[in-house]
Amino acid sequence: MRSYLNRILTARVYDVAVESPLDVAPNLSARIDNNVLLKREDMQPVFSFKLRGAYNKMAKLTPAQLKRGVIAASAGNHAQGVALSAQKLGCKAIIVMPVTTPQIKVEAVASRGAKIILHGDSYFDAYLHALELEQKLKLTFVHPYDDSDVIAGQGTIGMEILRQHSQPIHAIFAPIGGGGLISGVAAYVKAVRPEIKVIGVQPVESDAMSRSIKAGRRVKLEHVGLFADGVAVKQVGQETFRLCRELVDEIILVDTDAICAAIKDVFEDTRTNLEPAGALAIAGAKLYAEREKLKGKTLVAIASGANMNFDRLRFIAERAELGEKREAILAVSIPETPGSFRKFCSLLGHRNITEFNYRYANSKEAHVFVGVQVKDQSETTKLVTTLGKHKLPTLNFTDNEMAKLHVRHLVGGHAPGLQDEILFRFEFPERPGALMTFLNSMNHSWNISLFHYRNHGADYGRVLIGMQVPNHDKKPLRIFLDNLGYRYWDESDNPAYKLFLS
Known part of the structure; x- marks a missing residue:
């Protein structure tokens, strides 16, 4: 020395x-x-x-x-x-x-x-x-x-x-x-x-x-x-x-x-x-x-x-956020019935959602890949337990490297046999409750068949939503969209949607 x-x-x-x-x-x-x-x-x-x-x-x-x-x-x-x-x-x-x-x-x-x-x-x-x-x-x-x-x-x-x-x-x-x-x-x-x-x-x-x-x-x-x-x-x-x-x-x-x-x-x-x-x-x-x-x-x-x-x-x-244990990455199974998606979102409470990936798979069960902001690891454990008590089986992928690197970007695909699906792209205000405002405003008989959201750090969130809306409900749909107050675009004819998702 x-x-x-x-x-x-x-x-x-x-x-x-x-x-x-x-x-x-x-x-x-x-x-x-x-x-x-x-x-x-x-x-x-x-x-x-x-x-x-x-x-x-x-x-x-x-x-x-x-x-x-x-x-x-x-x-x-x-x-x-x-x-x-x-x-x-x-x-x-x-x-x-x-x-x-x-x-x-x-x-x-x-x-x-x-x-x-x-x-x-x-x-x-x-x-x-x-x-x-x-x-x-x-x-x-x-x-x-x-x-x-x-x-x-x-x-x-x-x-x-x-x-x-x-x-x-x-x-x-x-x-x-x-x-x-x-x-x-x-x-x-x-x-x-x-x-x-x-x-x-x-x-x-x-x-x-x-x-x-x-x-x-x-x-x-x-x-x-x-x-x-x-x-x-x-x-x-x-x-x-x-x-x-x-x-x-x-x-x-x-x-x-x-x-x-x-x-x-x-x-x-x-x-x-x-x-x-x-x-x-x-x-x-x-x-x-x-x-x-x-x-x-x-x-x-x-x-x-x-x-x-x-x-x-x-x-x-x-x-x-994952490094600070302030984000939980979860895979949640929910029944494929109208209202179950809204119930799941309500159980997340006022936590900030960082990412949401969902695509219709079959008529019985849906799998949601979601990122949620939490205070620490103990809150993640508590959230997983709460979802389980409400009969929503949940897997914690926060430490799953493959899920974080790859699977989160691959959730989706075609949905064979899905009827009356239309696709809309929205800009939501980036604030707690914006998603629940949307879900509470829409007709509860319309089934959400696709949902994708990622937090991009801006003051508004970009959301892609697929809904099963019968032809006779097209007028109520327009009223719902116009009253919602969010900017939106109909993407049902988008070639990317037709090639990879519809």
Whole structure:
């Protein structure tokens, strides 16, 4: 630790890096009843902490080494750090990146003047190819984590945290991919304030460090999850493994939904969208505080990066509520009789419905796929019990990955033998009770044969409804629609409906 303490104190990072703020997350702090501080490494010039270690390593190269150039392998953020450092030091850089790297990171690296080679599906594949090119082209390899100078550069984050917050800190949470960041932070913190816990956080699908520490040796994963691409590492470094095993107090594993929820938490407090790897520490801090039943403690979480493709926000927004256990995904069986649909909706009460999928299947029973906003997991259990008592068998799919990823988008299909069906598209005001107003206003002899709704975050909801309305009821139907007050469109002749649903 003394060796790393000296390396960190003399690290050359501030030619390119800034001392990032240590900001309070007020909303998150209030919700989990602890003082949560965010170390804002997403505010670095490359929107990630990685430039610290890269520059510290490259600034110590000889003039001859700089003249030949450097090479690195990276899923994105280290690549940007190397590219910026090369630009600052006036040397050429080649970056080998996995083909799965988000485009925003590829473009950011290219904008710094580095040459990019896309190779392999993971960091490890890119790493092996980079080592081949290092020997062939006589370049200097800049390792993203398993290098003492890189580790020392990342350790300046720990130095800044303790300088910025001299009061008691219960724990510092850091994401772990290869282990460079947490190794540097732990080396400094344990040398200066050993009473502070240093806790690592990994995705359940990329837990190489956690498995390695449990096994007492470096474990190589066969596959890694790519959602948090910044920490998708198959095998941790030798030096980082040694430091983590000696200095890190614990490693917490979090799933995709928890990461998405953490991204939302940080956005609500800072209006910044972290990348999945960048939000790992926040997800871990929340899980740890709940598990340990902490109250009034100071928890520091390193927000390590914000390089994310905009298109991923669609998925993240959808999964964030699930990560907080504030959305229940249920499959409910109801009798295929007029009024049963309305009865089911009334049992949901004033809970906000996030999604509703239903299609007529047969004359006896209907299956409804529904998302409902809840306060916590216990409310989900209570709702399932209530529906069961009213003879509406219910399955809880909240933790069913296939249901959340795929089945929710496939509910529907043709309904053979269905008579007198007409299809309407509505815009409902997005407020509690809007659906019940619709159901209570319609003729109770009309059977709802199709229903689809998803909350899109707007002030109005988009709803598609199929109803069985006999020809002699067409005039009452028009009166009902005109009196309802919602905008609507008749979609009965829509070719998409005819091809896939009618």
